[in-house]
């Protein structure tokens with residue numbers, strides 16, 4: 382099985398990341414400046430997953446605000462999807478939350494993005510409602526999702542099960 386490494390995002394990853402952004406989000410992707418700002422943002426934590434050639438093939442970002450983490454971005458290069466890499470990144474971010482006593486994880490996802498919704502539901506995220514017309518490019522609604530308390534026994538069992546199955 383191919384080896385992957387997860388580490389904190391670095392400036393040198395941004396070229397790979399911008400390619401994934403464009404392939405994932407088309408014209409409405411984040412700019413180089415957005416990532417540069419995020420790399421200097423004290424509340425941000427961005428992780429990259431690297432393949433055996435040391436190329437960043439996916440990334441995930443969170444903002445950490447007191448006892449809550451907000452997922453800002455999660456994308457996998459189309460050639461590397463369906464290999465459980467998004468799940469690995471989510472587990473790595475959960476590990477960070479456990480280490481830093483962050484209890485809740487929240488995010489917004491396009492209501493049409495069923496793949497991502499399936500992924501978050503697999504991780505026990507529940508729907509909290511909609512942010513109407515949240516996405517400016519097409520006025521699409523965002524589904525607000527959250528994890529409940531990840532320190533609860535039931536959540537920890539889910540986390541352990543996903544980790545074991547990877």
Ligand SMILES: CC(C)(COP(=O)(O)OP(=O)(O)OC[C@H]1O[C@@H](n2cnc3c(N)ncnc32)[C@H](O)[C@@H]1OP(=O)(O)O)[C@@H](O)C(=O)NCCC(=O)NCCS
Pocket residue numbers: 405454455456457458461462463464465466467468469489490491494495496497499500503
């Ligand atoms: C959503 C995305 C991050 C998933 O990445 P991935 O590495 O392919 O996902 P994984 O292989 O880890 O799969 C995790 C889960 O996602 C869901 N999933 C993945 N591909 C799916 C598909 N084609 N159809 C339905 N559900 C799917 C499943 O629940 C899957 O779990 P399973 O394998 O046990 O069924 C990826 O498709 C992507 O980068 N999309 C574009 C960017 C994006 O939409 N990001 C989310 C923004 S909120």
